[in-house]
Amino acid sequence: MSWLHAFLADxxxxxxxxxxxxxxxxxxxxxxxxxxxxxxSLLGDxxxxxxxxxxxVAFLLTGKLSPGPLFIGAIAIGILTAFLxxxxxxxxxxxEDSSMGIVxxxxxxxxxxxxxxxxxNVDLDPGCxxxxxxxxxxFKVDNDGWVSTFAxxxxxxxxxxxxxxxxxxELKIASFDPALASAMGISAMLVxxxxxxxxxxxxxxAFEVVGSVLVVPxxxxxxxxxxxLTDRLGWMMVWSVVVAVLSSFIGYASAAALDQTxxxxxxxxxxxxxxxxxxxxxxxxxxxxxxxxxxSLAMRIVSEDLVALVYRTEELSGRSSDRSLSWRQCARAIxxxxxxxxxxxxxxxxxxxxxxxxxxxxxTNEGRRKAQSLVRSHRLWEAFLSxxxxxxxxxxxxxxxxxxxxIGPELQESLAAELRKPEVDPHGRxxxxx
Amino acid sequence: MNGFxxxxxxxxxxxxxxxxxxxxxATSGLVGTFAILRRRALLGDALAHAAxxxxxxxxxxxxxxxxxxxxxxxxxxxxxxxxxxSFLAWATRIKEDxxxxxxxGVFFGAGIALSTWISKATPTGSRAGLDSYILGKxxxxxxxxxxxxxxxxxxxxxxxxxxxxEFKLATFDRDFSRVQGWPTLALDLLLMGxxxxxxxxxxxxxxxxxxxxxxxxxxxxxxxxxxxxxxxxALASGLGLFIGCSGTLASAQFSLTPAGPxxxxxxxxxxxxxxxxxxxxxxVARLVEQWRxxxxxxxxxxxxxxxxxxxxx
Numbered sequence: 159m160s161w162l163h164a165f166l167a168d169x170x171x172x173x174x175x176x177x178x179x180x181x182x183x184x185x186x187x188x189x190x191x192x193x194x195x196x197x198x199s200l201l202g203d204x205x206x207x208x209x210x211x212x213x214x215v216a217f218l219l220t221g222k223l224s225p226g227p228l229f230i231g232a233i234a235i236g237i238l239t240a241f242l243x244x245x246x247x248x249x250x251x252x253x254e255d256s257s258m259g260i261v262x263x264x265x266x267x268x269x270x271x272x273x274x275x276x277x278x279n280v281d282l283d284p285g286c287x288x289x290x291x292x293x294x295x296x297f298k299v300d301n302d303g304w305v306s307t308f309a310x311x312x313x314x315x316x317x318x319x320x321x322x323x324x325x326x327x328e329l330k331i332a333s334f335d336p337a338l339a340s341a342m343g344i345s346a347m348l349v350x351x352x353x354x355x356x357x358x359x360x361x362x363x364a365f366e367v368v369g370s371v372l373v374v375p376x377x378x379x380x381x382x383x384x385x386x387l388t389d390r391l392g393w394m395m396v397w398s399v400v401v402a403v404l405s406s407f408i409g410y411a412s413a414a415a416l417d418q419t420x421x422x423x424x425x426x427x428x429x430x431x432x433x434x435x436x437x438x439x440x441x442x443x444x445x446x447x448x449x450x451x452x453x454s455l456a457m458r459i460v461s462e463d464l465v466a467l468v469y470r471t472e473e474l475s476g477r478s479s480d481r482s483l484s485w486r487q488c489a490r491a492i493x494x495x496x497x498x499x500x501x502x503x504x505x506x507x508x509x510x511x512x513x514x515x516x517x518x519x520x521x522t523n524e525g526r527r528k529a530q531s532l533v534r535s536h537r538l539w540e541a542f543l544s545x546x547x548x549x550x551x552x553x554x555x556x557x558x559x560x561x562x563x564x565i566g567p568e569l570q571e572s573l574a575a576e577l578r579k580p581e582v583d584p585h586g587r588x589x590x591x592x
Numbered sequence: 593m594n595g596f597x598x599x600x601x602x603x604x605x606x607x608x609x610x611x612x613x614x615x616x617x618a619t620s621g622l623v624g625t626f627a628i629l630r631r632r633a634l635l636g637d638a639l640a641h642a643a644x645x646x647x648x649x650x651x652x653x654x655x656x657x658x659x660x661x662x663x664x665x666x667x668x669x670x671x672x673x674x675x676x677x678s679f680l681a682w683a684t685r686i687k688e689d690x691x692x693x694x695x696x697g698v699f700f701g702a703g704i705a706l707s708t709w710i711s712k713a714t715p716t717g718s719r720a721g722l723d724s725y726i727l728g729k730x731x732x733x734x735x736x737x738x739x740x741x742x743x744x745x746x747x748x749x750x751x752x753x754x755x756x757x758e759f760k761l762a763t764f765d766r767d768f769s770r771v772q773g774w775p776t777l778a779l780d781l782l783l784m785g786x787x788x789x790x791x792x793x794x795x796x797x798x799x800x801x802x803x804x805x806x807x808x809x810x811x812x813x814x815x816x817x818x819x820x821x822x823x824x825x826a827l828a829s830g831l832g833l834f835i836g837c838s839g840t841l842a843s844a845q846f847s848l849t850p851a852g853p854x855x856x857x858x859x860x861x862x863x864x865x866x867x868x869x870x871x872x873x874x875x876v877a878r879l880v881e882q883w884r885x886x887x888x889x890x891x892x893x894x895x896x897x898x899x900x901x902x903x904x905x
Contacts, residue, residue, distance in 0.1 A: 199693035256633040256812050263805035267856035375697025382690045419709040426701020
């Protein structure tokens with residue numbers, strides 16, 4: 159462990175700053191997951207603005223920023239904000255977003271007013287409260303200040319972890335299905351206010367690090383990034399903490415590199431950068447993944463249409479090439495776009511078609527089997543629609559055309575059994591054997 | 593005339609600031625009416641936060657502090673932020689509220705980083721200068737600013753007057769307006785543009801968060817007094833003007849700076865009074881109405897066989 163000691167001794171400043179960032183951002187990220195999932199991100203924004211008067215009042219009353227009164231004041235104001243917003247909305251019929259805007263901007267104005275007019279002569283710098291002064295934390299390590307700072311943040315993190323562990327099931331149900339939660343006897347409203355209280359605590363603990371205004375990105379962005387990366391709540395929390403920790407490191411490093419800029423601001427930017435990366439590159443929900451998924455689905459459908467087209471042409475004209483199909487004719491017939499044009503060489507690569515003299519397209523045995531399966535699905539479905547829904551003949555082709563790609567072998571068998579193994583479809587064409 | 597001229601001369605600064613905040617209040621009320629009716633109240637907040645890096649970049653590119661350039665930067669950046677929010681909500685699984693919060697927060701963080709860097713790294717920049725966009729600084733308002741705000745206010749008024757019917761339709765029955773062939777998306781974007789412009793122009797005076805309040809408070813207060821759009825627009829403008837004016841006067845009289853928070857607190861008071869005391873929609877009126885109906889019902893229940901009156905109380 160001596161390398162750790164040496165490292166810390168050399169990088170004293172950085173270590174303490176980053177540690178402060180990590181603790182504060184991790185707490186925010188964990189609670190932010192619930193806010194994002196419950197579509198309450200802006201309530202987190204509102205609370206982080208609204209606690210400003212609470213902080214100023216606590217400071218004015220006690221003369222310093224000690225954890226006890228700060229937490230109490232924060233919880234009170236946080237719950238008050240949520241309560242006032244709800245009351246304005248349900249009691250006075252003010253639309254929800256307006257009521258939130260009214261409550262938190264009024265409270266914030268009150269906070270700024272108190273801050274700039276009453277706290278002028280005391281040791282509370284408005285800039286520090288609003289944007290944080292994480293750079294000063296290491297200097298506090300040397301005197302009494304560090305105890306209160308790290309105690310506050312550490313308590314917030316521990317409190318958050320305990321809260322989540324204790325109420326894991328309740329929070330989960332109340333977040334995803336409030337009606338079910340109420341039916342099961344879990345008061346969704348109680349969970350809601352508990353969550354708001356915890357958000358206030360975390361916001362207040364973080365304000366000394368990143369300021370009350372920069373808490374908002376740290377609440378929302380890591381959680382939103384994690385939301386893009388996974389579908390499980392547990393993993394979402396893990397990923398959000400990872401993003402939060404990375405933001406702390408990268409934020410500090412870039413602020414140090416740019417030499418004279420706000421560490422908290424760079425942490426927010428670092429989180430934003432990771433979010434942007436996730437928007438594009440996330441494996442299932444990222445934009446690139448979606449584009450790729452859509453393209454590969456399109457390719458699958460179009461290539462199936464291709465072999466089915468060649469098979470039907472064979473059926474009509476026999477094996478002899480009276481009607482010969484060129485690449486261009488095929489591509490046009492199956493849609494005509496770039497994916498359709500690409501389907502021909504792709505299917506040739508897969509061994510489903512081959513070119514005869516003069517670029518005439520012909521099915522291989524492998525391809526014929528694939529086409530037969532598709533055409534079998536199509537015609538079975540037509541028979542099914544005709545028999546069970548009595549749809550007229552000209553209404554059968556379109557729906558079958560769409561669904562044929564999604565009928566797998568089991569469904570084929572069920573259909574065939576249900577229809578008692580028909581030989582021909584309603585149009586009189588032969589249904590290929592399996 | 594002599595007395596009037598001396599009055600103008602001695603109170604020149606105050607009058608300039610008054611003109612600025614009154615116009616700002618009036619136009620915020622006007623534009624804010626549509627904002628809250630379209631459930632876009634917090635868009636002003638998002639725009640105001642997202643505009644900060646634009647101000648810094650404009651300052652860095654231009655080299656010195658020029659209000660029109662910085663406001664242009666704010667406008668471009670704010671609109672970019674809103675476009676990103678729309679894109680995120682449309683193209684990914686991120687819902688609109690998370691998108692607004694994320695963009696708002698990250699842009700603002702970038703703005704703080706930039707402004708801190710500017711204040712420490714360049715000789716001409718100072719934190720206090722860029723700070724004024726966050727908290728507002730009415731003391732720095734000069735005559736040119738009044739002209740700018742007057743121009744913007746006039747433009748907003750003209751646009752709303754010309755497109756009154758179209759905005760009304762798009763606000764209250766969006767689907768019908770689309771079916772009728774009106775370019776609903778373009779109208780939406782135009783409205784967003786109006787909000788963006790007024791928010792950006794108001795930033796130097798009242799600052800970021802408080803500009804959002806100016807957009808919401810007069811309109812929300814006006815809502816309690818009327819059910820008609822035209823009346824609501826006029827009332828919101830009037831209340832906005834009153835709020836801007838009295839807030840500035842109060843701040844000047846009692847030396848409470850910056851004036852932004854005072855203006856917003858006055859606005860909250862006006863909202864509270866409207867909420868409580870407005871006839872029909874106000875709280876007191878509704879409680880009285882409720883009590884009277886209960887009294888009528890109690891009395892009526894003592895004579896169950898009697899036919900119901902034509903007009904229920």
